[in-house]
Every structure is written in structure tokens, then in C-alpha cells.
Amino acid sequence: MRAITQDRLGPADVLHLTETARPVPGPTEVLVRVRAAGVNPVDRATRESGGLGTLGAPPFTVGWDVSGVVEETGIGVTRFAPGDDVYGMPWFPRQAAAYAEYVTAPSRHFAPKPVSLSHVEAAGLPLAGLTAWQTLVDTAGLRPGQRVLVTAAAGGVGHLAVQIAAARGAYVLGTARAANHAFLRSLGVSEPIDYTAVDVADAVRDVDVVLDLAGDDPARLVRTLRLGGVLVPVPEGLDDVTTRAAAEAGVRAVDFLVEPDHAGLAELSALVDAGRLAVTVAATYPLGEAARAHEHGATGRTRGKIVLTVD
Secondary structure, eight states, X not given: OEEEEBSSSOSGGGOEEEEOOOOOOOXXXXXXXXXXXXXXXXXXXXXXXXXTSTTOSSSBOOOOOEEEEEEEEOTTOOSOOTTOEEEEOTTTTSOOOOSBSEEEEEGGGEXXXXXXXXXXXXXXXXXXXXXXXXXXXXXXXXXTTOEEEESSTTSHHHHHHHHHHHHTTOEEEEEOOGGGHHHHHHHTOSEEEOTTTSOHHHHOOOEEEEEEOSOSOGGGGGGGEEEEEEEEETTTOOOHHHHHHHHHHTXXXXXXXXXXXXXXXXXXXXXXXXXXXXXXXXXXXXXXXXXXXXXXXXXXXXXXXXXEEOO
């Protein structure tokens, strides 16, 4: 099969197309023929610096978001059969090698693909969608009527998070450049905030949940929360400064890392097929142009998701 690999850490041009053996599913695993693979910031971080270090030293293949068709099932698989359309974020944060024509992983790392999404759209949903779902619903326990602030709200995770929050009856504030405010309102943001014109930490008060996806200075966002609120800083995670600021303000700051979750994927699928959650695809690139896809994502101006297509 064809796959993207890298022999060293570095810029986007370390990614190259290669031929490798097709994986074989083990017990409880499925072999999925990949139709599309989502591109995420963690892919770029792993390519460039090793990211979380869970893939070890190169050579390796990055990528976790997958949408495709079950080709073969291992012993013990009861949830899927060959021919089923599935999507998921297998193995994260260990190597899934999603930038390839085939992927193997435990069947419970996948869920049936939303019937209303193409494979390209579905490939943009798992990692970003599960990040949004697990932070807002599982971690923060977001309830109807609560106020939630989402930074970088027009991005890959952000544009899904605001829709999930709105679907759960929250009042949503979202930060983005003014050019993206109409887009945010179309997703359910009640109060768009231009972070280039105002200091968000000074302009916002009395929110129940902050989902910080910008990662600039999460400690400053503590002041936007009311007593007992929850801050989830995703890109940078918790540091001592943020932890102390949260404790002094009487709010909860949570360290977070997304994990495979077929139940969460099913919840996302239900929202999608009910017309309450849509995936915006900013651009697609063929598998062999993964380096170009990474360069595009590094601009920091992407509205929605970048996806690799696999013929």
C-alpha cells in the first residue's frame, strides 16, 4: 500500500510517499480502507518535534483521523462487517498511521460514519469533534443556559465546539477575527469577539466554561470565569501559573488529552444526522501532497478542517 512517512523530524518536506506492507488486523481489530484522513495541529507538531513522544524516533507515519470502509475483520469483531462505512481516531496518542491507504485498529476505536457526511467531511470530525465533546460535555459538564467562551472558535476544534455548545443550550461566546464573525454566528455563536481589537481577558466576564484553543496565555482567561467555573486549556495544557491563578480565583482548571471513544463518536454522529453539527472543510489535498496540507495548516488562518483524500 501507499503511505506517507518521514525519516527524520523537521519541516513539512520531510513527509514523503512510500510503498509499505498492508497491515493485517489482529483479534478484535478491523482493517479499514482509508478514503480520507484528517489533518490536525498535533500531526504537524509530531512531524516537526516528535509531539508527545509516543511515536518514538522516526521513521513513522503521522495522522489519526480516518474515514473509510471496513475491508476485513479480525477474530472477535461483532460491531462491523466488511463493506461498512466507519470513522474514528484510532490509537491516539500512539501511532495510528492514518496517512495511508489502510489502517488497522480495535473495532471499538471506530463508529459508523454519519450517513449525511461524505468520507471527506467525516475525516475532519473525529479528533476535533471528540476534543470538543470530551472537554465540554464529559469534563466541564456543560448544561443548558450556561455561558461558554471558546477561543479560536473558527478553527478545526473551535467551529465544532461552538455547535456542540449551542446544541446543548448554552450561550456561546467565540473569539475570531472580524472577517469570521458571520461564520461564527451561522454556527450558533451569540457573541463573537474580535481578539485583534479587544483583550478577551478584559472584555469577557461571568462565563461558566472556557475552552481555550488559542493557547496564548490561558492563565489570563481565569478572570473571565465566575466562581466555580471550569477552564480547559487544550493546546498548552496546564502549567504552574495557570494552576495557581485558577486556585486563587476559585475555579477549576483541567489538564486534558483527547482519547479514542466510540460512544462519543456516536453522539457526534447523532448531532450530525439531526442537522445540528456540520463539518467545514477548508481544503483537500491528495495523499501524496501531505506536505502541502501541513504547510497550509501552519498558516494559522484555516476555517474548519484540512483533509487528505485517498483514492
